[in-house]
Amino acid sequence: MDSDFNPLKSRMLFTTPQRLHLVSAWNEHVPFAMMLIELQQPRVFVELGTHWGVSYCACCQAAVATGSKTRCYAVDTWAGDAHAGFYGQEVYDNLKAHHQQYESFSKLLRMTFDDALREIPGHSVDLLHIDGLHTYEAVKRDYETWLPKVSERGIVLFHDTMVKDRDFGVHKLWDELSRDFPHFNFEHSYGLGVLAVGKEQPEAVRQFFAMANARPDSTRQLFSALGHRLQCEVEKKAPPQKRSLLQRAMDRLK
Ligand SMILES: C[S@@+](CC[C@H](N)C(=O)[O-])C[C@H]1O[C@@H](n2cnc3c(N)ncnc32)[C@H](O)[C@@H]1O
Secondary structure, three states: OOOOHEEEEEEEHHOOOOOOOOOOOOHHHHHHHHHHHHHHHOOEEEEOOOOOHHHHHHHHHHHHHHOOOOOOEEEOOOEOOOOOOEHHHHHHHHHHHHHHHOOOOOEEEOHHHHHHHHOOOOHHHHHEOOOOOOOOHHHHHHHHHHHEEEEEEEEEEEEEEOOOOOOHHHHHHHHHHHHOOEEEEEEOOOOOOEOOOOOOOHHHHHHHHHHHHOOOOHHHHHHHHHHHHHHHEEEHHHHHHHHHHHHHHHHHHO
């Protein structure tokens, strides 16, 4: 199958994000996230696991730029976890200051994923990003408890689909779920799985899936190159002492 999808027509794919972070594994997926907001125009976006807010703020920025009128919710304890590491109040304070510009349509819900379930009506979430603890049990539980919140247009994003060491289990859940739904998996930057769980996807999203699955290698190369450019920019701008912070974080991941 071929498609009419033309990435050159996307404005968001080439937009410079306002918020990246030296040690976020999400920097390289930002071009896709911003383009997805443009294609999908989600009515409600929920993110489970926000930390410094790289993925979340990219979506908020794209919502403003495209006029998508998306209601956005970031859920996190902002305390950290066994994979992201535990951290202090400064992370939340830093994000909150940057996030002020989005407060008319976006909320930072500082609570557990389970507690946030009562804040969001059923079948309302068009875009759900699951990026909390990455064990198989945790990510499966996040998916199963939040699936009833997802709409008929729903897309679920899973970060870290390519990490197969330590006790990371997103890849295992991805193998199971991707048998049942239209999907595409980006393999760079630890992997990002895109799962179309809703039966009524907008035409632009259908066209993206058709193009991506017809030309998986070129699609992966395009998004990986655009993402890598952003990571290089962040690293170039970082002072030398911060670059060694990056090196230490990467060494921990190996
Ligand atoms: C991998 S980080 C998120 C990274 C982020 N999406 C980005 O763009 O860089 C995972 C976050 O999930 C949060 N988290 C994990 N499990 C949680 C839970 N059950 N409830 C609330 N927050 C949780 C942690 O506090 C941590 O900040």
